[in-house]
Amino acid sequence: MRVQSDTGVEQLDDRLVLTWGDGRRSTFHHLWLRDNCLCPSCRHPSVPERLVDTTSIPDDIAPADVELSPDDELVIIWAGEDHRSTFPLSWLARHSYDDGPRPPAGESRILWTDGPPDPVPEVAYDDVMTTDEGLRRWLVQLQRHGVSFIRDSPTVPGTGPRIAGRVAFLRNSNFGLLWDVVSKPDPDSLAYTAHALAPHVDLVSREMLPGVQLLHCLVFEATGGDSLLVDGFACAAELAATDPDAYELLTTTPLPFRYRDGAGTDVSTRVPMIHLDHDGNFHEVRYSNALLAPLDVPADQMLDTYRAVRTFARLLRSGRFELRLRLQPGDVMCFDNYRVLHGRSEFDPNSGHRHLQGCYLDRDDVLSRLRALEATAE
Amino acid sequence: MRVQSDTGVEQLDDRLVLTWGDGRRSTFHHLWLRDNCLCPSCRHPSVPERLVDTTSIPDDIAPADVELSPDDELVIIWAGEDHRSTFPLSWLARHSYDDGPRPPAGESRILWTDGPPDPVPEVAYDDVMTTDEGLRRWLVQLQRHGVSFIRDSPTVPGTGPRIAGRVAFLRNSNFGLLWDVVSKPDPDSLAYTAHALAPHVDLVSREMLPGVQLLHCLVFEATGGDSLLVDGFACAAELAATDPDAYELLTTTPLPFRYRDGAGTDVSTRVPMIHLDHDGNFHEVRYSNALLAPLDVPADQMLDTYRAVRTFARLLRSGRFELRLRLQPGDVMCFDNYRVLHGRSEFDPNSGHRHLQGCYLDRDDVLSRLRALEATAE
Numbered sequence: 001m002r003v004q005s006d007t008g009v010e011q012l013d014d015r016l017v018l019t020w021g022d023g024r025r026s027t028f029h030h031l032w033l034r035d036n037c038l039c040p041s042c043r044h045p046s047v048p049e050r051l052v053d054t055t056s057i058p059d060d061i062a063p064a065d066v067e068l069s070p071d072d073e074l075v076i077i078w079a080g081e082d083h084r085s086t087f088p089l090s091w092l093a094r095h096s097y098d099d100g101p102r103p104p105a106g107e108s109r110i111l112w113t114d115g116p117p118d119p120v121p122e123v124a125y126d127d128v129m130t131t132d133e134g135l136r137r138w139l140v141q142l143q144r145h146g147v148s149f150i151r152d153s154p155t156v157p158g159t160g161p162r163i164a165g166r167v168a169f170l171r172n173s174n175f176g177l178l179w180d181v182v183s184k185p186d187p188d189s190l191a192y193t194a195h196a197l198a199p200h201v202d203l204v205s206r207e208m209l210p211g212v213q214l215l216h217c218l219v220f221e222a223t224g225g226d227s228l229l230v231d232g233f234a235c236a237a238e239l240a241a242t243d244p245d246a247y248e249l250l251t252t253t254p255l256p257f258r259y260r261d262g263a264g265t266d267v268s269t270r271v272p273m274i275h276l277d278h279d280g281n282f283h284e285v286r287y288s289n290a291l292l293a294p295l296d297v298p299a300d301q302m303l304d305t306y307r308a309v310r311t312f313a314r315l316l317r318s319g320r321f322e323l324r325l326r327l328q329p330g331d332v333m334c335f336d337n338y339r340v341l342h343g344r345s346e347f348d349p350n351s352g353h354r355h356l357q358g359c360y361l362d363r364d365d366v367l368s369r370l371r372a373l374e375a376t377a378e
Numbered sequence: 379m380r381v382q383s384d385t386g387v388e389q390l391d392d393r394l395v396l397t398w399g400d401g402r403r404s405t406f407h408h409l410w411l412r413d414n415c416l417c418p419s420c421r422h423p424s425v426p427e428r429l430v431d432t433t434s435i436p437d438d439i440a441p442a443d444v445e446l447s448p449d450d451e452l453v454i455i456w457a458g459e460d461h462r463s464t465f466p467l468s469w470l471a472r473h474s475y476d477d478g479p480r481p482p483a484g485e486s487r488i489l490w491t492d493g494p495p496d497p498v499p500e501v502a503y504d505d506v507m508t509t510d511e512g513l514r515r516w517l518v519q520l521q522r523h524g525v526s527f528i529r530d531s532p533t534v535p536g537t538g539p540r541i542a543g544r545v546a547f548l549r550n551s552n553f554g555l556l557w558d559v560v561s562k563p564d565p566d567s568l569a570y571t572a573h574a575l576a577p578h579v580d581l582v583s584r585e586m587l588p589g590v591q592l593l594h595c596l597v598f599e600a601t602g603g604d605s606l607l608v609d610g611f612a613c614a615a616e617l618a619a620t621d622p623d624a625y626e627l628l629t630t631t632p633l634p635f636r637y638r639d640g641a642g643t644d645v646s647t648r649v650p651m652i653h654l655d656h657d658g659n660f661h662e663v664r665y666s667n668a669l670l671a672p673l674d675v676p677a678d679q680m681l682d683t684y685r686a687v688r689t690f691a692r693l694l695r696s697g698r699f700e701l702r703l704r705l706q707p708g709d710v711m712c713f714d715n716y717r718v719l720h721g722r723s724e725f726d727p728n729s730g731h732r733h734l735q736g737c738y739l740d741r742d743d744v745l746s747r748l749r750a751l752e753a754t755a756e
Contacts, residue, residue: 367646
């Protein structure tokens with residue numbers, strides 16, 4: 001919507017209607033305008049919080065006077081109180097709501113419907129660490145493709161957290177802030193064995209998944225242990241197209257996940273395996289064969305539920321929406337843990353050392369950083 | 379369901395039906411039984427994860443032989459593979475699913491429908507720190523009433539995190555792991571001023587709220603600054619009873635929240651203000667007048683949305699479901715941040731010092747610890 005000097009304003013009973021330079025019209029209700037007043041007594045001048053109290057605005061709030069100023073501002077003098085609100089027209093254009101919410105910036109995902117991204121999205125370690133443009137490129141790749149590889153990082157422990165520090169603080173869990181993926185004598189996760197791992201998301205039994213995983217390869221001399229990544233959203237879209245009944249069931253039936261170790265951790269949740277957000281878009285794919293708890297749907301729905309789970313799980317393992325590769329020391333495999341499942345083939349722990357380190361960022365913080373970088377870049 | 383030696387088992391086409399000692403019957407499908415086999419090759423003997431691969435089980439899996447052993451176990455020899463599954467009858471009783479999922483243990487909440495809990499739930503610092511029973515009592519009070527006060531704690535910084543350490547790691551945020559609630563010269567939150575704070579939940583613009591807040595009073599010499607707590611679930615229940623249209627709108631319409639400081643944090647989310655879980659129970663109340671972003675529902679729904687938000691906000695501030703008190707040094711006010719909103723009256727920063735420290739725990743970890751304690755207590 002272009003803001004131009006020939007914008008017009010019309011006052012109706014409970015709203016203003018702005019006509020923009022291109023002829024389009026936007027409604028702004030009096031109540032909304034008063035509630036979003038930008039003056040320093042309604043919006044704290046330094047703290048990023050609103051002071052205006054929504055409950056205290058009279059139902060019949062209305063302007064006594066409205067004008068468009070020469071500097072492209074809408075100025076309202078309110079009736080019944082000594083208060084003046086000034087809105088830049090560009091701010092109003094950005095917050096106009098005629099058609100409801102707009103998709104958040106940067107949400108344009110490219111699914112692996114026709115195969116994984118080629119070439120593989122990547123960015124150099126030095127670029128991410130030293131330039132905002134490198135950091136932005138990495139986050140955009142993660143947002144768009146669900147995966148990005150950071151290349152040529154130092155093969156020293158703690159590199160993952162240093163990269164994550166460019167975004168925000170680390171997400172903690174019962175496995176700690178930074179975990180070493182090696183074959184251990186007394187493991188509390190299959191990750192810490194030499195077993196193959198079928199595609200799964202991490203921390204599947206927690207209410208909120210970690211948003212992004214950084215898996216840093218320090219040493220890899222062992223035979224086997226190829227990494228695999230699967231686009232869960234592409235699989236979900238495929239299921240919707242080919243088996244609508246299974247898709248319907250998996251998007252609406254909460255299924256139980258549970259992680260219970262011997263050390264006092266017993267975390268469980270119930271979430272649909274294909275979890276849509278409030279607007280009906282893909283929010284996350286929750287799948288882990290290892291942590292799926294005994295299904296507890298009513299008996300007359302059990303076989304349908306198994307059919308749907310098995311159909312979807314087979315799609316995840318079909319190799320159709322998959323990237324398979326062998327990590328090199330210095331690689332940091334980064335992926336959107338809401339969308340891209342990860343796994344590995346079995347490796348032979350006697351054939352050589354294999355040492356990865358992993359850590360997590362929350363999705364909120366990744367999107368926050370990206371928004372801030374894009375605001376600066378604009 | 380009592381497990382008794384006169385339990386009987388009947389094999390049908392795709393399921394077994396157990397008849398318990400009290401005459402009740404439970405269905406266990408062959409597929410479910412094979413999928414939940416408890417043997418060490420299907421469930422890792424030390425790692426708390428499943429090894430059996432759900433996708434690899436044949437559709438027509440069926441027992442070759444079934445028997446109830448003298449030690450109250452169901453023993454199945456599977457047809458077509460050399461595999462035997464043994465299920466303790468007590469395990470089957472606990473996981474039977476005829477009527478679908480059962481409410482998780484400890485979810486019995488008592489709403490403040492007839493006023494806040496009286497006496498106020500409390501537990502002594504020493505009991506929480508040195509006994510499992512004290513810890514359990516604290517967590518049960520939080521779960522049941524949404525609030526619990528820890529009394530007689532040391533008035534030294536870092537006490538909150540030490541208490542939280544009895545449960546799990548702290549939840550981090552852009553405000554840090556431990557934050558000092560004092561009137562500051564350059565605040566990034568209204569909490570760090572002397573302003574009154576209307577009832578709100580913390581970190582409302584993040585995808586997942588922190589589950590429990592611990593607010594530790596170190597010094598309180600200032601005039602004013604009474605604390606208030608409001609049961610958001612009691613308010614939501616009241617709204618459902620008195621204004622079903624507003625309730626329907628607030629449980630189904632995602633509303634935008636946003637926190638954007640000058641330091642690169644720009645976190646936003648869209649969630650219904652009264653957020654139900656997948657089973658239709660109260661999950662959380664999302665309310666903060668300060669961080670509600672400009673509403674972006676379609677124009678023809680804007681006035682209805684404002685009506686609902688304002689009605690609910692007035693209920694939250696009505697004082698009807700509210701606890702109001704003045705913290706004493708050594709008190710730790712702990713509350714369920716999904717359910718209980720908190721606020722304070724204005725205080726006079728020139729009348730004396732007021733110093734609180736706050737920190738968070740995630741709900742997953744609180745419930746995990748409670749489950750583990752209750753399993754031990756059984």
